[in-house]
Amino acid sequence: MKKYLKTAKKRHWLLIIILLSTSFYLPFLIFGAYPFATKINLPEDAIKELTSDKYLPNYYESTSSYQGALPELTEEQKLLEENAFKNWDGGKCRFCHTVKSDDRDRMAPNLNKIFGKPAGVSKNFTYSKALIQQRESGLIWTPETMDGFISNPQGYIPGNRMRVEGIEDAETRQLIINHLLRESK
Numbered sequence: 001m002k003k004y005l006k007t008a009k010k011r012h013w014l015l016i017i018i019l020l021s022t023s024f025y026l027p028f029l030i031f032g033a034y035p036f037a038t039k040i041n042l043p044e045d046a047i048k049e050l051t052s053d054k055y056l057p058n059y060y061e062s063t064s065s066y067q068g069a070l071p072e073l074t075e076e077q078k079l080l081e082e083n084a085f086k087n088w089d090g091g092k093c094r095f096c097h098t099v100k101s102d103d104r105d106r107m108a109p110n111l112n113k114i115f116g117k118p119a120g121v122s123k124n125f126t127y128s129k130a131l132i133q134q135r136e137s138g139l140i141w142t143p144e145t146m147d148g149f150i151s152n153p154q155g156y157i158p159g160n161r162m163r164v165e166g167i168e169d170a171e172t173r174q175l176i177i178n179h180l181l182r183e184s185k
């Protein structure tokens with residue numbers, strides 16, 4: 001009996017260790033989230049090159065027409081935008097994505113300064129082939145392309161790994177985009 005307990009204990013530990021290591025690996029398998037903050041998808045100058053011939057506005061500059069068109073940030077408006085970005089009845093974006101540059105990475109690419117960026121260039125994330133192809137064919141994230149993407153992620157970029165339903169309500173999409181324009185600076 002004693003001997004049995006001794007070996008069973010070992011086996012249980014082994015099982016626990018296997019279960020733990022698999023569960024740590026799961027986010028990588030499912031979402032491609034990188035466990036160490038070292039991965040670069042494209043060097044800075046290559047990213048610049050992808051956008052150099054595109055004449056993009058600086059979406060974050062306070063004088064840009066995009067910032068100028070944002071509704072006044074009253075408490076109510078702020079709550080609406082945050083909810084649309086975070087909550088379950090909105091886009092649930094925050095569940096997977098971070099927006100500040102020093103935020104810890106989650107299971108999805110960081111969305112810091114996403115507007116004006118080519119697709120598939122954030123650090124510390126392993127993108128699907130579908131996203132890399134978009135980068136190669138010149139997709140740049142703008143409020144307009146973002147709107148198309150989140151209204152139907154799988155229709156806009158077939159085969160991408162962002163497995164969420166599209167947001168049908170145009171107003172909710174606008175609130176999400178507003179939130180990103182303000183918060184991903």
Ligand code: HEC
Binds near residue numbers: 108160162
């Ligand atoms: C269940 C997790 C999850 C949710 C929720 C989610 N995303 Fe994603 N998102 C991902 C993953 C994973 C990718 C990478 C897809 C790939 O590589 O194919 C991604 C990619 C993106 C990209 C492309 C980023 C890049 O660097 O090219 C944008 C933009 C984006 N998501 C915006 C949003 C917005 C806005 C929302 C909310 C409406 C949202 N996502 C909700 C997981 C999620």
